[in-house]
Amino acid sequence: MLINTSSLKGYKLNCLDGEIGSVKDFYFDDLHWAIRHLVAESGTWLSGRQVLISPYALKAISVEDKNIVVNLTKKQIEDSPSLLTDQPVSHQFESDAFSYYGWPVYWNGPYIWGQTASLTREIPDTQVNRNPGGKEWDPNLRSAHDVVGHRVHTTDGEIGHIDDFIIDDHDWAVRYLVIDTRNWWPGRKVLIAPQWIKRISWPESKVFVYLTTDMVKHSPTYSEDALLTRDYETALYSHYNRHGYWTEDQNAKSLV
Helix, strand or coil, rough: CCEEEHHHCCEEEEECCEEEEEEEEEECCCCCEEEEEEEEEEECCCCEEEECCCHHHHEEEEECCCEEECCCCHHHHCCCCCCCCCCCHHHHHHHHHHHHHCCCCCCCCCEECCCCCCCCCCCCCCHCCCCCCCCCCCEEEEHHHHHCCCCCEEEEEEEEEEEEEEECCCCEEEEEEEEECCCCCCCEEEEEEHHHEEEEEEECEEEEEEECCHHCCCCCCCCCCCCHHHHHHHHHHHHHHCCCHHHHHHHHHHCC
16 A cells, blocks of 8 residues: 555554554655654653654554554563664664564665565564675665655756655555645646655755656646556656566565
């Protein structure tokens, strides 16, 4: 299911023995463009520290009930490595947290989830934190909340700013950036896939894409009120003469 990150904010987080808070933000990495942590607003519970939940622990999303089921207990979360509120997420913290929970690390392989191209929760202990000849990369995590508002530049001009993100809850990949073009084409939003980004200047809060202004202007319009269907995605990728991620994902999975 493709879903906007903004629509998930405020969803209740229900663990195995009670509620632990609500969705506040998301951390993603800017290499594979995948959600690495969900940030929980825990209120007075665990006050003074960030509560980060990996997609490995997310069991199900209920749009109807506006909640997310977390496959952890309160005790597990309480005893997990501590990260102070507003402190940057370090690679050391992630290493400690993944080791604590027994999850396979995602930064030790070529695929979106390290040694696998999909989010596989049931992995034998012998594979946890294994890196058979692979090179680790240091994930640079970004807050989805903080990146909203970054200006987007084509090869020949500026077209708008990042308004939202669309993620795939199957593997928690960021599939699209929602671009608000109100200053150029009033009332219009468009989608740009992370793979079409040329570079990002984080200090300048600017995103540069391989696309031209005219290409973006004539791309299929995105509406938050309409269901994001595969037909729409196919038309979008066809407009930019690109292969759909769904075909690339299948190729990647066949090589694992």
